[in-house]
Amino acid sequence: MNAEISVLWDKVQTMVRDFVTLLPNIVLGLIVFAIFFFVGRQIKQVVKRLTRNRRHARNLGMVLGRLAQGITVLIGLFISLSIVIPSLQVADLVQLLGISGVAIGFAFRDILQNFLAGILILLTEPFQIDDQIVFKGFEGTVENIQTRATTIRTYDGRRIVIPNSELFTNSVTVNTAFESRRLEYDVGIGYGDDIDWTKQLMLEALHSVDVVLQDPAPDVLVMELAESSVNIRVRWWINPPRRADDLDSRDKVISAIKKKLVENGIDLPFPTRQILFHDQTEDTDGDRSRQREGWPSGKGEVPKPRSIGGSLRQLAELQDGNGKLDSQVVDQEL
Template sequence: MEPVKILIEQLREIARASIELLPQVAVAIVVILLTVGMSKFVKYVARRVFARTKLRTSLKELFTLLLSIFVWILGLMVAAVIVFPGLTPSSILAGLGIGSVAIGFAFKDVFENFLAGIIILFRREMRIGDFIECGNIEGQVDHIAIRESHIRQTDGQLIIVPNSILFKNPVTVRTDLDVRRITIICGVAYDVDVDEARDVIRDAVASCDSVVQDNKPIEIFAQEFAESSINFEVTWWAGSQPLDVRASRDQVVSRVKRALDTAGIEIPFPYRTLTFKEPLK
């Protein structure tokens, strides 16, 4: 019976200690409830303040989240000290430091994406609505979150990309400027006057309303002697959106083809000469 008595005595001690802690637990619960209210108040004030700034929406959400987390950490620390008077803020911070190291090793990829997301949010070169290319990923930036970014492809599909990929790899921002240079190759026959063909092509490109000509010259260079034509490299500037590029290329190709036909300038197709060792019967 002696072990039973010891167990009953230990249970009594635990119950007595729990009853003695009830006031502290009640105060800690009040502190947590106040923390909930304070967190909501801080979020409200932060949104009102950030609404007057020119920060990105995602960056505003990040700062609001960090302020809320800070309030919760303070509130939980105060509640812990009330329930366990032996604790001190320094010991709690030390415990948090050790715990954060362990969590950091366990969730390395999560924290890597989190830090990469913060850095990306501070970038001014990649904005919501920009068309980007990163490796085999190409599309419009729909959303930049803390851990991931949403890229909408031109065919409507959504790609969710971890931020670490966009941070570690080169990213081409196709809409960083309002205009983009476009190049096509146009060939003319060998018996055509090169200068005349160049002038006809230039006039045809200049007549397109999709071509930007303000301080952006139309450049036409004879590029090479191809198998059946002299090839011109035709370069001009148009809007940087993918649809603008496609529409401008379509318009330029149509106008150049029509202008060359009108001028009687041939756009040759490959010629092949067949020779036979033996006479044909």
């Protein structure tokens, strides 16, 4: 028992001597680490001040500042460890960090991809906070650009969270990228109406709307000779180009055009369709003497065509006194 206690006591004394020997290195290492930690905080503040002129400086400054601070603190940690433990080389730490970085990269690939995409979005600014964008069927106002995802608020009050990697690698439509935006709408007029006179009326209606910009000036173009109408495209510019202004201008422009054309007797036709029901087979195809629209073939003599009024009149005659159809009479007629 005494021998075991003696061995234990020797080990404790050795540890104390080693600690006393390393104490100056530990103190120096802590001082160096504290210096790097303080420098990292100062770098973070400098980065925030440098990005203050951007619209979303809060997000960009916070991300880049934390990244610069983390790198500075990590370098200070390596230097401090090399001071405290002289046998530990910085190259060994860098090698260990590289191996760990590869493993972490595979494990958190999506997270790192979104993080890098978020930094690039904040730096390149393809869109900014409060911009109105369209992405894969989602449309709304950008609320926040974070390191992992970007959030947009839809026009009906919902929040959409989109990963930054998706936004950075796919097409995004920014509706508010410029000060003004052009809108358009197609109006159909009758084939018998005067096209030049109608275009002049549409331009007068456009100039009467206060939200329509005069520079660039609105224009009216004939676009299509459709089945039931001549389609004329009306184009105008608005400022600002936000969703609310878009809807407001459309309401005023379309209402003004409709009122102007109706007052001047311009026809606004609607589609007209004529439907013919054929009971036509290969045997009767092309033989008009054996087949008529809406009449089954193979029933003997082909009847003469009847009007809709005549058919309804005959149907009324087939009703009995109770207002019901006589099935035997109907069968004989058919």
